[in-house]
Amino acid sequence: MSSVTPDQPRRATDARGVGARPPGRAGPPRRVPVQRGTPGGRRHPPLAVAALVAAGGAALTSWLPVAFALWLFQLSEGAATLLGAIRAGAAGWLLGHGVPLDTAAGPLGLAPLAVTVLAIWRLTRAGVHASRAVGARGSRSPGRTLAVAAAVGVGYGLIGLLAALLVGTGDTGVSWSRAAVTLAVLGTLAAGLGAVRTTELADVLAGQVPTPVREGARAGLVAALVLLGAGAAGAGLAVATGGGDAADLIGAYRTGVAGQAGITLVSLAYAPNATLWSTSYLLGPGFAVGTDTAVRTSEVSVGALPALPLFAGLPSGPVDGLGSIVILAMPVLVGMGAGWLLARRLIRSAGADRAPLRWRRLLVPAVLVGPVAGALLGVLAEVSGGPLGAGRLAEVGPVGWQVALAAALITGGGAVLGAAATRWLTRHPS
Incomplete structure (x- = not known):
């Protein structure tokens, strides 16, 4: 068992256990740098960046299967091109979100709901990822939850606008304003589901029902x-x-x-x-x-x-x-x-x-x-x-x-x- 003598002044420590100046010694206090990886030193990306990245990932993962299926169909006709596959995939992707297409035969508005379900799932995960990225996990804050949902929705609406402009350069027409609004609303609602669960605001709301x-x-x-x-x-x-009969129709x-x-x-x-x-x-x-x-x-x-x-x-x-x-x-x-x-x-x-x-x-x-x-x-x-x-x-x-x-x-x-x-x-x- 050790003891401290008066000739050996005890070294003061701060809250992190890092040695500071001994008492009685002159000089400015020592600044202890905040270590990276600690909760106080973690730096979060801006909400706009996190939401745009999450929305882009959701859009890409729900667009790829549609583009692949339509590319196979174009490949069989010998008319498969990279731009054509991208444009056709964007048209089918917008249709899956409930955005009607203007074709030579008239309006096409029968949405493939499998694409819709995939998009909603990915948007829900986008709300989860964006909430975690900005440090809102477990905050139970309505303001932060709404901010995350709205930011992801705005980013998703911008992607829908770009997809509509791309589709409009071909033979198929689409309303770019409707595409932007529809995808923004859907993105906000779906991302809100993920954000509410991640911020644990859902527990608070459920307790009030x-x-x-x-x-x-x-x-x-x-x-x-x-x-x-x-x-x-x-x-x-x-x-x-x-x-x-289905096989005969496909054949x-x-x-x-x-x-x-x-x-x-x-x-x-x-x-x-x-x-x-x-x-x-x-x-x-x-x-x-x-x-x-x-x-x-x-x-x-x-x-x-x-x-x-x-x-x-x-x-x-x-x-x-x-x-x-x-x-x-x-x-x-x-x-x-x-x-x-x-x-x-x-x-x-x-x-x-x-x-x-x-x-x-x-x-x-x-x-x-x-x-x-x-x-x-x-x-x-x-x-x-x-x-x-x-x-x-x-x-x-x-x-x-x-x-x-x-x-x-x-x-x-x-x-x-x-x-x-x-x-x-x-x-x-x-």
């Missing part, structure tokens, strides 16, 4: 996802049964192996659209494949269709007998399943709190299941359609409000019934 609303929204989201899964299964079954293009691969990739880009159309078919409203046409369980009236693999799995006629009963019962069963899950979760929560589960606590979130599922499916159904020219195919896809109304009524009624039945069968004390 009443518990019944939160439970109902969760159950409604589950119901919507299950219905989309059922629609995907139905679309897959339709494509499987009509796979021969009829006579574009070689590369061209057929490109057509297949483009068809896969519209797989989410087919899923939403199939979901609308299960719910009842159905969808249109042209002006004055209808594809629903009770009626199938279509005219001559273009040779597109997307239309190969269309039903040939109305459904009757046992098939119609199964289709009509499926959305109701999905709603009842969501209500059952909701009731089981609330019953377990009440048991843990040793408090009775009252009917009001159960029925309020159960009533919200239908509107939440209907709103989500209605918006998705609306964006899944669009024109395929100025002729008879000017109306393709379902009507959003009809899908929203059907999903809200059917799923909501099933959820209330399932939750009430579960509550009654468990005989939980009131």
Whole structure:
């Protein structure tokens, strides 16, 4: 054990443990340089730079698959050039964001939702990366969260403007103002999702939402996802049964192996659209494949269709007998399943709190299941359609409000019934 004698003055240390001047000795205080890598010495890039880099990365990674698919198609026709692939990829990329294209056959506005989903995912990650880059991680600051989302959105809108100007130099026209505004809004919303999660502002906002609303929204989201899964299964079954027709349609293009691969990739880009159309078919409203046409369980009236693999799995006629009963019962069963899950979760929560589960606590979130599922499916159904020219195919896809109304009524009624039945069968004390 060492001791310090008066002849050996103790060396003063600062907060970092770095030696300073001993007490009593004259001279200015010693400046301790801040070390790099410490929290106080880390320098963050400007928000504009971080947001532009993140937005550029999101745009590049969502544009490359589109450009590659269209380049394969051009390669089969012997007209593949680097500039042509870049321009075609930019046109398809803008279409995937909901920006219509002006072609010789009329407006093309049927967005490939697979590109949309990819772009939204990459924009969400852009919000995460930009938030981390500027040091906003875990800050729970609404101002910094909004600033990151807006900066990424502005950068993405500028990239959309450049893409529109590039596409406009070819045979395809596009509104540069609409492209800039659409991509800026989409970029802000999607990047905001990532920024809210990274800054942990989502935890603060979720804590301010009443518990019944939160439970109902969760159950409604589950119901919507299950219905989309059922629609995907139905679309897959339709494509499987009509796979021969789809293969014949792809082979009829006579574009070689590369061209057929490109057509297949483009068809896969519209797989989410087919899923939403199939979901609308299960719910009842159905969808249109042209002006004055209808594809629903009770009626199938279509005219001559273009040779597109997307239309190969269309039903040939109305459904009757046992098939119609199964289709009509499926959305109701999905709603009842969501209500059952909701009731089981609330019953377990009440048991843990040793408090009775009252009917009001159960029925309020159960009533919200239908509107939440209907709103989500209605918006998705609306964006899944669009024109395929100025002729008879000017109306393709379902009507959003009809899908929203059907999903809200059917799923909501099933959820209330399932939750009430579960509550009654468990005989939980009131």
